[in-house]
Amino acid sequence: MEAKASAPGKVILFGEHAVVYGKPAIAVAVDKRAVIKISENKEDTIKVYIKNLNISATIDQLNNHIIIDNGNPGILKYVLESLKRVHDASPVTIEIDLDIPIGAGFGSSAAVTVATLAAASKYNHKNLTKKEIAQKAHEVELSVQNSASPLDTTISTFGGAVYLAANAEEIKKLELNWTYPLVIGFTPRKEDTGKLVEKVRLRKEAYPDIINPLLDAMGILTETALKFIIEKKYSYLGELMNINHGFLDCLGVNTKELSNMVYTARKTGALGAKITGAGGGGSIVALCPENNLKILSALKNIEDAIEVNISHEGLEFID
Numbered sequence: 097m098e099a100k101a102s103a104p105g106k107v108i109l110f111g112e113h114a115v116v117y118g119k120p121a122i123a124v125a126v127d128k129r130a131v132i133k134i135s136e137n138k139e140d141t142i143k144v145y146i147k148n149l150n151i152s153a154t155i156d157q158l159n160n161h162i163i164i165d166n167g168n169p170g171i172l173k174y175v176l177e178s179l180k181r182v183h184d185a186s187p188v189t190i191e192i193d194l195d196i197p198i199g200a201g202f203g204s205s206a207a208v209t210v211a212t213l214a215a216a217s218k219y220n221h222k223n224l225t226k227k228e229i230a231q232k233a234h235e236v237e238l239s240v241q242n243s244a245s246p247l248d249t250t251i252s253t254f255g256g257a258v259y260l261a262a263n264a265e266e267i268k269k270l271e272l273n274w275t276y277p278l279v280i281g282f283t284p285r286k287e288d289t290g291k292l293v294e295k296v297r298l299r300k301e302a303y304p305d306i307i308n309p310l311l312d313a314m315g316i317l318t319e320t321a322l323k324f325i326i327e328k329k330y331s332y333l334g335e336l337m338n339i340n341h342g343f344l345d346c347l348g349v350n351t352k353e354l355s356n357m358v359y360t361a362r363k364t365g366a367l368g369a370k371i372t373g374a375g376g377g378g379s380i381v382a383l384c385p386e387n388n389l390k391i392l393s394a395l396k397n398i399e400d401a402i403e404v405n406i407s408h409e410g411l412e413f414i415d
């Protein structure tokens with residue numbers, strides 16, 4: 097018996113951090129995926145392998161424990177929390193094929209969580225809907241990170257481009273038929289998402305009169321971006337990305353390396369560029385219908401960069 101599923105990573109165009117406080121956000125799924133295969137094994141434990149990261153571990157689901165044979169355990173916490181929700185703790189081998197850079201703002205943990213929940217629920221003959229998987233995936237992120245919005249797990253489950261309305265009350269699929277890739281520059285992240293979300297919370301608590309209106313403005317900015325996306329006014333959209341980068345700087349999640357990439361992308365012809373994801377290292381996204389190769393190479397010269405395309409496929413069960 098075996099079950100397989102895959103889910104995409106994401107890039108946030110507008111609304112990271114503000115979304116944690118109920119503001120709207122816009123994100124796209126990208127053509128970088130996590131593929132999870134679960135198969136029965138003859139041992140008496142749950143084994144996990146992530147070949148491309150050289151990680152191998154044993155999970156003791158009943159005692160809530162991960163025993164690492166090799167590699168960094170961070171992402172395995174999401175696997176354990178996912179199993180606890182849909183798996184009966186019987187011995188299985190979990191093989192993870194991760195095409196998404198981890199800790200770089202691409203939502204690798206959400207993709208691994210969504211695909212693990214899907215594969216494990218199929219393995220256990222539980223027919224969960226995508227909505228149920230997205231809900232459980234959000235619970236998993238909350239329990240690992242303490243605070244998280246449903247943004248990453250929603251986009252990884254449903255794919256395409258998504259507008260998540262204020263307080264996650266509505267999920268609107270957007271028609272984004274961009275034929276050019278997004279250029280993503282990335283640097284190693286020094287702090288994880290949970291810590292960066294906490295850092296923003298502390299700043300909000302210390303300066304509520306300054307940070308609360310800023311978060312309100314970030315919400316208005318995302319709503320304005322939605323309007324420009326619908327009207328296909330991309331140069332205005334680029335300008336909003338630049339403003340959004342400034343807001344994220346005010347929240348305290350910018351770094352010198354990220355800003356260096358943002359300014360390099362703008363100087364090389366991007367319509368706009370900003371931090372994407374939690375920041376603190378991690379990634380920037382540049383909107384560049386033209387000059388994308390030039391921008392890619394300029395970013396590679398100073399840090400690292402890749403191109404990603406919007407993926408219209410979200411979670412997929414693989415036969």
Ligand code: MEV
Pocket residue numbers: 108111112113114115116201203243244245246247248289293373374
């Ligand atoms: C991380 O990809 C996005 C944040 O807004 C956190 C969250 O939404 O849970 C920083």
